[in-house]
Amino acid sequence: MKMSKIAQLVLAAATGLALVAGAQAQSKPNPKWPSNLTLGTASVGGTYFVYGQVWASLVNEKLGTNISTQQTQGPNQNIILSNDRKIDFGMATMGVALQAWNGAGAWTQGKKFNNIRAMFPMYDTPFHFITLEKSGIKSVQDLKGKTVGVGPRAGTCGTYFPLIFKALGVNVTVRNGQASDMSAALQDGQIDAFPFCAGVPIAAYSEIETTNKVRFMTFTEDELKKVKAALPELSNSLIPKGTYKQLGEDHKTVGLFNFAIANKDVPEDLVYGIMKAVLENNAQMMKGHKASKETLINNWDRNGFLPFHAGAVRYLKEKGINVPKHLIPAEYKG
Numbered sequence: 001m002k003m004s005k006i007a008q009l010v011l012a013a014a015t016g017l018a019l020v021a022g023a024q025a026q027s028k029p030n031p032k033w034p035s036n037l038t039l040g041t042a043s044v045g046g047t048y049f050v051y052g053q054v055w056a057s058l059v060n061e062k063l064g065t066n067i068s069t070q071q072t073q074g075p076n077q078n079i080i081l082s083n084d085r086k087i088d089f090g091m092a093t094m095g096v097a098l099q100a101w102n103g104a105g106a107w108t109q110g111k112k113f114n115n116i117r118a119m120f121p122m123y124d125t126p127f128h129f130i131t132l133e134k135s136g137i138k139s140v141q142d143l144k145g146k147t148v149g150v151g152p153r154a155g156t157c158g159t160y161f162p163l164i165f166k167a168l169g170v171n172v173t174v175r176n177g178q179a180s181d182m183s184a185a186l187q188d189g190q191i192d193a194f195p196f197c198a199g200v201p202i203a204a205y206s207e208i209e210t211t212n213k214v215r216f217m218t219f220t221e222d223e224l225k226k227v228k229a230a231l232p233e234l235s236n237s238l239i240p241k242g243t244y245k246q247l248g249e250d251h252k253t254v255g256l257f258n259f260a261i262a263n264k265d266v267p268e269d270l271v272y273g274i275m276k277a278v279l280e281n282n283a284q285m286m287k288g289h290k291a292s293k294e295t296l297i298n299n300w301d302r303n304g305f306l307p308f309h310a311g312a313v314r315y316l317k318e319k320g321i322n323v324p325k326h327l328i329p330a331e332y333k334g
Helices: 005-023 047-063 075-083 094-102 156-168 179-187 203-211 221-230 268-279 282-288 290-294 297-302 310-318
Strands: 037-040 067-070 089-093 116-128 130-132 147-149 173-175 214-216 235-239 251-263
Touching (some): 037 047, 037 075, 047 067, 047 089, 047 116, 047 203, 047 268, 047 282, 075 089, 075 094, 075 116, 075 156, 075 251, 089 094, 089 116, 094 156, 116 235, 116 268, 116 290, 116 297, 130 179, 130 203, 147 179, 156 173, 156 221, 179 203, 221 251, 251 268, 251 297, 268 310, 282 290
Parallel strands (some): 037 067, 037 089
Antiparallel strands (some): 089 251, 116 251, 130 214
């Protein structure tokens, strides 16, 4: 049986980390740390699903921890679960995290999720559009009256695309589900387009273009202005040509940066160790997923509001970074 592109990418991530494991003996964990830890990821076919396995495996190898991944609906659910320590770690786009911190998004129902803390910067999440070439859809405006699949309801895409369409006056019928389900629905003609957002390349998009002639779309300059005016937490982003085989030109779009997050009560020295393991082994991270090229300490300032975990503050200060006071949590005693 031919292996799907998504399965190939997951296997590649596992193989890359296996090479790391083979090069270094298993470390012994601090006995004061929890014996089992959980990291919330997202739906199959999205970047979180693979990237989360990459950094969890790397940290397990370097620190001797036992971090397992748990599939979730994405950033919103990761925040909810991390805040209540139903999972220890998660990953979130900073737009959704801002809504959570302020209790401002409709999904928060007014609750402020103030037990979450930022760890390391991950990568930018650009907003994408893909459709089959035979659909005849060539622009965002052509989506009016169409059915689009935007990923899980509680994910960044499920949260933001309805707001983006509203800002642009584009009335669509929205369907939610895992990225892999949206991919199948597009190819089966159940949806007209599959707008999504994740670190590039998106596994589900790569799989679609292996067996179909597709069209990638992006916003016009006027649409970009309208979207950023309505949702100021979005920033300029770029999807370079060649990211996908059928993408022959650079696509200007908008995006949100992603950060790994943790519950504030996760041990400080554990998070310090995670920061060191991930940020000082970028080449090994890159073996698992190309989005890791942005998992660099210099991107710490892409977080402007969410307090860093005490262990993250300790690491950043050791590296000479002057962490702003509003990003230092009350529990930091250094």
